[in-house]
Amino acid sequence: AQSVAQPEDQVNVAEGNPLTVKCTYSVSGNPYLFWYVQYPNRGLQFLLKYITGDNLVKGSYGFEAEFNKSQTSFHLKKPSALVSDSALYFCAVRDVNAGNMLTFGGGTRLMVKP
Amino acid sequence: DGGITQSPKYLFRKEGQNVTLSCEQNLNHDAMYWYRQDPGQGLRLIYYSQIVNDFQKGDIAEGYSVSREKKESFPLTVTSAQKNPTAFYLCASSATGDSYNEQFFGPGTRLTVL
Numbered sequence: 001a002q003s004v005a006q007p008e009d010q011v012n013v014a015e016g017n018p019l020t021v022k023c024t025y026s027v028s029g030n031p032y033l034f035w036y037v038q039y040p041n042r043g044l045q046f047l048l049k050y051i052t053g054d055n056l057v058k059g060s061y062g063f064e065a066e067f068n069k070s071q072t073s074f075h076l077k078k079p080s081a082l083v084s085d086s087a088l089y090f091c092a093v094r095d096v097n098a099g100n101m102l103t104f105g106g107g108t109r110l111m112v113k114p
Numbered sequence: 115d116g117g118i119t120q121s122p123k124y125l126f127r128k129e130g131q132n133v134t135l136s137c138e139q140n141l142n143h144d145a146m147y148w149y150r151q152d153p154g155q156g157l158r159l160i161y162y163s164q165i166v167n168d169f170q171k172g173d174i175a176e177g178y179s180v181s182r183e184k185k186e187s188f189p190l191t192v193t194s195a196q197k198n199p200t201a202f203y204l205c206a207s208s209a210t211g212d213s214y215n216e217q218f219f220g221p222g223t224r225l226t227v228l
Contacts, residue, residue, distance in 0.1 A: 009154075032214050043118070043204055043219035044157075051214045090156060094214075101172065102147075102217065104156040 023091030137205030
């Protein structure tokens with residue numbers, strides 16, 4: 001079975017500071033990993049994904065994420081946070097050998113204060 | 115929210131009624147998905163379809179039904195057998211059902227049982 005954990009319900013950061021939203025996963029095979037963002041009463045927007053190759057993945061809006069196989073983590077990062085980054089962030093995983101079902105974490109609310 | 119539309123945006127249902135949520139995509143995607151979102155629980159997969167006239171149950175299919183008669187359409191019916199249907203429903207699609215493809219989400223339908 002595959003699972004995803006987002007250990008922080010909320011992350012608070014000041015505008016201009018770096019931000020990190022944590023994600024750890026569990027799969028039996030190799031993972032495909034995704035980050036999505038959700039603004040209030042909207043659908044999810046794709047940010048970035050890790051499939052294979054370079055462990056540092058760059059995505060939309062200046063976000064990046066680092067795949068760490070030994071720590072089974074895929075933390076989302078941004079060097080300088082904006083107030084407009086405030087939203088709900090979801091990490092998701094697919095086990096390469098376990099079909100096409102995507103498992104989502106519970107979400108982390110990011111609050112960026114001016 | 116890309117080329118995926120969901121209607122209605124808000125839906126109110128009386129107990130004992132069946133209701134149908136619409137999902138249409140113009141992205142020429144083969145695969146489509148329905149998720150349910152409850153506060154603090156992330157997204158849970160209800161049904162998915164990788165090709166026309168074929169669909170599979172997800173984690174929480176009981177009380178729901180779907181059809182996939184056309185590539186661009188994947189309606190979800192919430193039946194009276196679903197005991198706690200109040201939630202935010204999200205439709206998504208991906209180019210194919212291959213696990214490395216990201217999913218694109220519609221804006222969602224908020225269903226409330228009166």
